[in-house]
Amino acid sequence: xxxxxxxxxxxxxxxYQIAARWQPWIWGLTAIGLITGVVWGxxxxxxxxxxxxxxxxxxxxxxxxxxxMFVYVVMAVSSAIGLxxxxxxxxxxxxxxxxxxxxxxxxxxxxxxxxxxxxxxTYWVFDARLTSELILLFLYFGHMALFNSIHERKTxxxxxxxxxxxxxxxxxxxxxxxxxxxxxxxxxxxxxLEKPAIDSSMLWPLLIMIVSFKLFFVSLLLPYLRNHILxxxxxxxxxxxxxxx
Amino acid sequence: xxxxxxPDRWEFIWxxxxxxxxxxxxxxxxxxxxxxxxxxxLKQYYQRKQLLQNDxxxxxxxxxxxxx
Numbered sequence: 001x002x003x004x005x006x007x008x009x010x011x012x013x014x015x016y017q018i019a020a021r022w023q024p025w026i027w028g029l030t031a032i033g034l035i036t037g038v039v040w041g042x043x044x045x046x047x048x049x050x051x052x053x054x055x056x057x058x059x060x061x062x063x064x065x066x067x068x069m070f071v072y073v074v075m076a077v078s079s080a081i082g083l084x085x086x087x088x089x090x091x092x093x094x095x096x097x098x099x100x101x102x103x104x105x106x107x108x109x110x111x112x113x114x115x116x117x118x119x120x121x122t123y124w125v126f127d128a129r130l131t132s133e134l135i136l137l138f139l140y141f142g143h144m145a146l147f148n149s150i151h152e153r154k155t156x157x158x159x160x161x162x163x164x165x166x167x168x169x170x171x172x173x174x175x176x177x178x179x180x181x182x183x184x185x186x187x188x189x190x191x192x193l194e195k196p197a198i199d200s201s202m203l204w205p206l207l208i209m210i211v212s213f214k215l216f217f218v219s220l221l222l223p224y225l226r227n228h229i230l231x232x233x234x235x236x237x238x239x240x241x242x243x244x245x
Numbered sequence: 246x247x248x249x250x251x252p253d254r255w256e257f258i259w260x261x262x263x264x265x266x267x268x269x270x271x272x273x274x275x276x277x278x279x280x281x282x283x284x285x286x287l288k289q290y291y292q293r294k295q296l297l298q299n300d301x302x303x304x305x306x307x308x309x310x311x312x313x
Contacts, residue, residue, distance in 0.1 A: 042262070056258050060265045100272065107268045111261045118254040216269070223276035230283055234290060243287045 010089050012229045013238050019222040030219045033212030040205035048202070057115040059205055063213035065108040068136060069171050071101035071217060075143070076168040079161035091157040092232060094164055095147055096224035100217060102140035109133060120184050128177035129185040132170055139167040153232070 008014050041059030048055035075097035082090035112130070113123040124130065143160055150156035178187045198206070233239045 038262070042258075053258060054254060057261045060261060064265075099275070103268055103272050107265060110264050114257045114261045114264070118257050220272055220276070223280070227276055227279050227283055230280075230287065234287055239287070240291055243284050243291070 010087050012089060012092070012233050013236070015089060016226055016229050016242075019226055023219070023222050026215060026219045026222070030212060030215040033208060033215055037205055037209035037212050041209060045202050045205050046199075051119060054115065054118055055202065057111055058202075059209045061108060061111040061115055062206060063210045064104050064111060065133070066210055067213050067217055068101060068105035068108050068133065069174060070214070071097050071104060072136060072139070072164075072168065072171055075101060076164045079164040082157060083161050083165075088232065089229075091161065092225055092228045093221070094161060095144075096221055096228050098140050098143045098147075100220050100224065102137060102144070104213075104217075105133065105137040105140060109137065116184075125184055127183045127185065128181040129174065129183050132174040132177050135170055136167075136174060139163070139170060143167070 037059060041056055045056065045059075047053045075094045078090040078093040078097070081087055082094060109130075112133075116125075117123050143163055146163055147156045147160040150159055177183060178185050230239055230242070
């Protein structure tokens with residue numbers, strides 16, 4: 001039963017229709033999560049002892065940075081699935097991920113710079129964490145540019161997929177950069193294995209924002225993917241009917 | 246440490262949240278605009294396809310008449 005559901009995901013027509021049904025629910029959950037997280041982070045969470053109210057930038061910077069890496073991993077995994085099992089939908093997922101991932105990376109870099117100026121005294125330094133995150137942004141741009149520069153669809157799929165898979169090496173570099181090299185950037189506040197380094201009054205709004213950002217990613221992925229499916233399947237009868245309706 | 250004054254630089258906080266809201270709005274608007282453009286492009290694509298098909302059919306008809 002579970003496998004039937006999985007294999008049906010590979011059908012563009014089925015996915016296109018089911019995504020339209022899921023969209024309003026996911027958008028609703030995302031809106032509730034984001035509003036709760038922003039209100040909690042901006043007005044309810046206490047100021048930090050050292051950084052004061054500036055720590056409120058954390059509620060958007062940290063989820064954006066997590067998502068910038070998470071989206072890349074999703075993109076690389078779907079590229080690998082596309083290459084191994086020749087699944088069209090997997091290539092579409094990978095292609096729909098790159099503009100979203102680029103936006104989260106941009107947000108992480110800008111909010112990081114705005115947090116850095118009053119705390120470090122500078123908007124930007126070429127240290128390991130910041131530079132590897134900037135490389136991630138270029139990888140997203142490269143992925144989109146490469147796909148759009150090749151006219152033949154199958155070649156474009158393969159080339160973009162290989163770039164996505166090769167670029168995944170940057171993800172552990174970003175994650176461990178603060179441990180491997182001396183950096184202005186602080187080490188991770190949240191870890192899967194250790195007790196969180198931040199107080200629960202700040203941890204809860206942060207967790208809500210992380211979950212809401214992930215929901216936002218899914219909410220965005222569906223319309224991007226539906227557009228990509230329309231373009232990709234343009235010669236299919238059902239797409240023609242959908243466009244003309 | 247007792248008289249430490251935390252830096253209350255709200256302009257940086259508001260700027261961060263403004264960038265966040267603008268980025269999110271742009272990300273929401275892009276697929277909506279793209280969908281409209283795409284539907285328009287595809288309508289033109291189907292029209293061109295139909296015209297090409299009609300031309301080919303007429304050409305085949307003409308040729309078959311010539312042969313007869």
